[in-house]
Amino acid sequence: MDKFGKSQPVTRFEDQRFLTGHGRYVDDISPQGALFAYVLRSSVAHGRITTLDVEEAREAPGVHLVLTADDLAGAGVSEGMAINTVTNRDGSKSAAPRRPILAEGRVRFVGEPVAMIVADTLQEARDAAEMIEFDYDDLPAHMEIGPGGQALHDDAPDNRAFDWAMGDEQAVTAAIEKAAHVVRMPLHDNRIIANPMEPRGCYAETTGNRLHVAVNGQGVWGTKGNLARVLGMQPDDIRVTNPDVGGGFGTKAMDYPETYLVAHAARVLGRPVRWMADRTETMLSDNSGRGLDHDLTLAFDADLKITAYRVDSRVDLGAYCSTMGQGIQTDLFSKVLMGVYDVQDTFLHVEGFFTNTTQVDAYRGAGRPEAIYALERIMDRAARELGVDTWDLHRRNFIPKSAFPYVSSTGETYDVGDFARVLDRVEAESDRAGFAARKAESAARGRLRGMGLCYYIESILGNPSETAKVEFNEDGSVSIYVGTQSNGQGHETVYAQFLSDQTGIPVDRIAVVQGDSDRIATGGGTGGSRSVTTQNNATLATVSKMIAAFIPYLADKMGVEEGEVGFDDETFRAGGSNLTPTLIEAAEMARADGRTDLLVHEETATLPARSFPNGAHVAEVEVDPETGKVTLERYTVVDDFGNLINPLLVAGQVHGGTVQGVGQALVEHVVHDGDGQLLTASFMDYAMPRADDVPMIRFATEPVPSTANAMGMKGCGEAGTVGAMAATANAVADALWDRGVRQADMPFTPHRVWKMLNDAVAPVD
Numbered sequence: 001m002d003k004f005g006k007s008q009p010v011t012r013f014e015d016q017r018f019l020t021g022h023g024r025y026v027d028d029i030s031p032q033g034a035l036f037a038y039v040l041r042s043s044v045a046h047g048r049i050t051t052l053d054v055e056e057a058r059e060a061p062g063v064h065l066v067l068t069a070d071d072l073a074g075a076g077v078s079e080g081m082a083i084n085t086v087t088n089r090d091g092s093k094s095a096a097p098r099r100p101i102l103a104e105g106r107v108r109f110v111g112e113p114v115a116m117i118v119a120d121t122l123q124e125a126r127d128a129a130e131m132i133e134f135d136y137d138d139l140p141a142h143m144e145i146g147p148g149g150q151a152l153h154d155d156a157p158d159n160r161a162f163d164w165a166m167g168d169e170q171a172v173t174a175a176i177e178k179a180a181h182v183v184r185m186p187l188h189d190n191r192i193i194a195n196p197m198e199p200r201g202c203y204a205e206t207t208g209n210r211l212h213v214a215v216n217g218q219g220v221w222g223t224k225g226n227l228a229r230v231l232g233m234q235p236d237d238i239r240v241t242n243p244d245v246g247g248g249f250g251t252k253a254m255d256y257p258e259t260y261l262v263a264h265a266a267r268v269l270g271r272p273v274r275w276m277a278d279r280t281e282t283m284l285s286d287n288s289g290r291g292l293d294h295d296l297t298l299a300f301d302a303d304l305k306i307t308a309y310r311v312d313s314r315v316d317l318g319a320y321c322s323t324m325g326q327g328i329q330t331d332l333f334s335k336v337l338m339g340v341y342d343v344q345d346t347f348l349h350v351e352g353f354f355t356n357t358t359q360v361d362a363y364r365g366a367g368r369p370e371a372i373y374a375l376e377r378i379m380d381r382a383a384r385e386l387g388v389d390t391w392d393l394h395r396r397n398f399i400p401k402s403a404f405p406y407v408s409s410t411g412e413t414y415d416v417g418d419f420a421r422v423l424d425r426v427e428a429e430s431d432r433a434g435f436a437a438r439k440a441e442s443a444a445r446g447r448l449r450g451m452g453l454c455y456y457i458e459s460i461l462g463n464p465s466e467t468a469k470v471e472f473n474e475d476g477s478v479s480i481y482v483g484t485q486s487n488g489q490g491h492e493t494v495y496a497q498f499l500s501d502q503t504g505i506p507v508d509r510i511a512v513v514q515g516d517s518d519r520i521a522t523g524g525g526t527g528g529s530r531s532v533t534t535q536n537n538a539t540l541a542t543v544s545k546m547i548a549a550f551i552p553y554l555a556d557k558m559g560v561e562e563g564e565v566g567f568d569d570e571t572f573r574a575g576g577s578n579l580t581p582t583l584i585e586a587a588e589m590a591r592a593d594g595r596t597d598l599l600v601h602e603e604t605a606t607l608p609a610r611s612f613p614n615g616a617h618v619a620e621v622e623v624d625p626e627t628g629k630v631t632l633e634r635y636t637v638v639d640d641f642g643n644l645i646n647p648l649l650v651a652g653q654v655h656g657g658t659v660q661g662v663g664q665a666l667v668e669h670v671v672h673d674g675d676g677q678l679l680t681a682s683f684m685d686y687a688m689p690r691a692d693d694v695p696m697i698r699f700a701t702e703p704v705p706s707t708a709n710a711m712g713m714k715g716c717g718e719a720g721t722v723g724a725m726a727a728t729a730n731a732v733a734d735a736l737w738d739r740g741v742r743q744a745d746m747p748f749t750p751h752r753v754w755k756m757l758n759d760a761v762a763p764v765d
Contacts, residue, residue, distance in 0.1 A: 009648035010497055010507075012490045023244045026216045027276045030203040034272035035064055037262055038125035040115040040132055041284060042107035045356035045676020046150065047136035049105055054115060056131040062124030065265055066132075067116045069102040077101070077264055079230045082255065083321040086164050086330050094162035094352070097153035099320035101230070101257045107136065108152055108319035109357050110678055111284030116261045118273055141356040141676035145293055145316045152319060152354040159354045161317055164330045166337075166410060167347035175308035175345045179299035183382040188745040189370055189725075191291030191316065191670040192663075193283050193686060194363050196487075198246025200286065201276035202259050204266035212239045213263050216246070218253040219485050219525015220517045230260050231267070242515030248487035249660070250362030251286050253527045254323035283681045288670060289363025290370060291316035292329055296378040304388060306397050308345040309338060311374060315352045318359035325361050326352055332367025334410045335459035339375045340419045340614060341397040346409040356676040364660055365718040366528065368458040369725055376454040376726035377733075384737060390730075391427065394455055395420055405707075412459060414612050415707045422638050422702045423455060423616050429700055430618035430636035438620070438633075448623040449633075450735025454726035457614035460715040461528025464610070467521070468538035469602035470499070470546060472587035478505050480539065481513045481602075483523020484531040489717060490649045491531065498536045498645050502543045503583050504570030522604075529715030532645065534607060537709050541605035549598055550586050554579070557589065611706040613714035615639030617658070617727035623735045628754025630666055630732055636698040639719060642705045643712040650716050651699050657720020658697055663689035665728035669747045687749075736760070 017023060054066045072078070081099040088094055098104075103114045115132060119125035142149035147158040176182055202215035211233065217223060220240040228235045245252065258275050266273045277285070292315045299308040315329045324332075330350045338346050383390035398419040399406050406414045435451050442449035469481040480499050484491060496510040513519060524534065547567045555562040558577035566573055571580045581589065590598040620634035637654055644650050667687035671679045680686035705712030725746070732753070733744040740760035 007644050007647060008497070010493060010646050011648065012493045013496065014490065014492045025198060025244050025246060026201045026203060026214050029214070029243055030274040031205050031272040034203055034274040035118050035120060035269065036122040036125050037265060037273050037275040038117050038122060038129055039113050039258060039275070039281070040117065040129045040134065042103065042110055042112040042114055044107060044136060044138065045110050045141040046139040047107050048139060049103065049107065049136050051133050051135035052114065053133035057117060057128040060124065060128035060131055062120035063117060063128045064269055065118040066128070067102065067261060067265065069100055069104045072102060072264070075264070075268070076232060077230060081257065081320070082226055082323060084324055084327055085321065086162050086326045088163050089165035094326060095153060095156040096321060097155055101260050110676055111358055112319070113257045116265070118265050118269065141674065143355055143357070143672060143674060143676060145291070145314045145353050145355065147353065152356065156354055161321060161352040161354055162326055163351050165347065165349045166334050168345070169347045172308045172310050172345050172347040176297060176299045176310065179307055180302040181300040181304070181386060183298045183378060183385050185296045185378045185381045186743070187294040187296055187374055187377055189290045189292045189294070189373060190664065190746050191360065192289050192363065192668045193670055194249045194251035194286060194289055195282065195688060196247025196249055196251065199277040199279060199282040200252065200256060200258070202262050203272060203274040204263040205272040206266055206270060210237050210239065211263060211267060212241070213259065214241045214243055215259050216252060217242055217485070218245070218248045218487060218527055219523060220515055221523055222525065223255055223259065224517050226255050227260065227263055231264060240517045242485045245485065245487045248526065249364045250366055250527060251289070252487065253362055253525065254287070256285070279683065280681050283686065284678060285358060287322050287359045287361035288318065289360065290664070291360045292370060294374050296374055298378050298382050300382070300386070304386060304393060304396055306341055306343045309343055310347045311337070311349065313350045315350060316355050316357070316360055317352045318355060318357045320359055322359035322361040324366070325359060328362060328367040329370060332461065333371045335412055335461070336368050336371050336457050338409050339372060340399055340417070340455055340457050342399045342403065343397070344409045357672060362527065364657060364721045365458065366461070368718070369661065369722045372454065372456040372722050373725045373729070376456070377729060380452070380730040380733060390453055391423070394423060394453070413609060414457070415609060416704045417612070417614060417640070418702070418704050419455065419614065422614070422640055425700065425702050426616040426618055426636055426638035429638055429698055430634070432618070435620070442622050446625070448625055448735040448739065450621050450623070450731045450733065452619045452727045452729065452731030452734055454617045454723045454730060455614070456617070456719070456723040457612050458529065458719055458722045459612055460530055460533060460610045462530035462534070463524035464534060464607040465604060466524055466534040466538040467602065467604040468535065468542040469520070469600065470542055472591070472599045474591070476584060476588070477509050477511060478584070479511050479513050481520045482535050483520055483525070484535050485515050485526045487526060489531070489653065494532055494646050494649055495535060495539070499539055499543070502540065502569060505583055509584070529613070529717040529719070531717065533611060533709055533711070533713050533715050536645070536711060536713070537607055538603060538605045540710060541603040542601055545603045546601040549601060550583070553590060553595060553598060554581065554586060607709050609708035611642065611708045611714040613639065613641050613716055613719050615719065615723060617723035619727040619731040621728070621731040621735055623732065623753060625739070625757055628750035628752070628757065630748045630753055632662060632666065632693065632695060632728065635695055637720070637723065638700045638702055639716070640702050640704050640714065641716045641719070642703050642714040644701065644703070653716050654699050654720040655697050657718060658724040659689050659694050661721040661724025662694060662728050665725050665746050666693065666748050669749065
């Protein structure tokens, strides 16, 4: 039997519940009689508050509470939102302006919370909000990703939050100066809105001195700690739960003002309070993703080996520093800066700027898609400018298989890899040999056809430690308590399947318990593609501890020495004994004998190192030059995820991630006007990819088992997005190149592509 998972494509257990309307989402399970909260938000991007009169609203029918920043301060709730910061390249601290829970004296983006109303019904709360007198003096909106303009914060007078760098700038400059070939490219990575299917929401209730907050997030322990800090409570007096969550993608990984406001209101009123965003609120107030500009420089020697790589980035942070906003395009971007190429001279320079827009933070991949997008776009550009085949340029510069473990230029240790093998496989799977014929067929119909390649690598992030607890219940079922949180990935299936693989416990007897700080003492939550690898590593440790605990007990039952008892992943056995109990049977025996110590087993385990999933994406597009419409005709992915537990779930993750990357490349785009008004605040104006925008995605794996964990696994949750953006963009660039288009930036909407074609000067034969 395969020790580390049978790799069976098991359909998701939770789907029956979800598809029949029995999901337990936060808005479905709010306590009966809970009051409704509504948030009054700023209608301007930048202004000094001159009037905020809520007295009439407080007297409105059904209203129980109205909260402003002054009310919070009067109640001792004076802490701001939590943020992480970086250190500037000169050693100074980056700007870390206070981000209030409710606007204090000034509003800085459209959608910033100004007040919260709590009433018997949502409509009464909305009506009361209309009675609030909110007036302001307009201030100029700063919308450029760069210095200058009206300062948003006193500690960032030029709106620059940080100036960060990594690498030897002098060495990289010297390498570029002496290079045989230098390729330069500006690049824009457009801002997007995550738009999970389920908008953000929460409810809070109190029992005595205890506070319970249910929030549809990506983990409970960070929220619990922040609630204790903001509300001045003891952590033991707070319980946080995550019920079923309908999509997260990083945007639900951090806390938002509404969680604190609802919790405070429940404590003040002694009654449950609920809040749920609508779609426009989601678009106005959820953290955006991406939003940055690059200047890229790639140097080559005479043999077209890369000798140096320089990236200068300008990052849009939005109006405030969000939880991880400063770290994503600096530290996290750097994890895969040089991708899969054997280059040591690199320099990454990043400046972060405040703008009068919603904050920008983690979105599926968080830094790694942005890094790979930049690298693979300039690799494609370099091949065109140097007159060589981009596939050959990739192969020429790959880290060779013999070089692993390989320490990258930014200090990451890639444990294993066989990039040439993966590229060979995707070349065959995508039928590259047949592309010329397909291109000719498109040309015969007046269409432009392009093929785009991206070879990505990503770094698994987050806390490498996780805890698993296994409990044998009286009814013969088994509970496994996990510290991660499913947002729709299928954790209930994969964790039960893995435990069953390792123990022989029937999978239909295993219940996965997640998202409850009272029932699970610690956990790292979900993010950075960490969940399955870290959680199953902890499960392995717990199973080992459990087997070791049962062996002395069963040796006595069998009448043999402890050393004679073994476990074959399904039953305990010992030579000379006919007793061959399963774990379920052993637990029943222990319960009958009063050995309750054998009924619960818990262990914490830490991964010794990160794993680095990698793979190749090949997109094929057709462009109608008359309209600019881009059609994605073919899409192929070959990934190295190491050993797989459930290939079906892996394919689902790749499909979903790929579509999110394709969506950004082809249709998704956040647009503000010059005054900071969001012009794409509904699905009437913000395009999301639909089923007919994406062909069937061909997916295969070429596993090179990781040595960074006992299971040989590599995370896969964000990989699809990491590869999809550049593959799709390079395909469009390929289609447009012969028509003279040299600079092609996402999103490739029909009007933008039509304009690129019409603005280009066709090359002379």
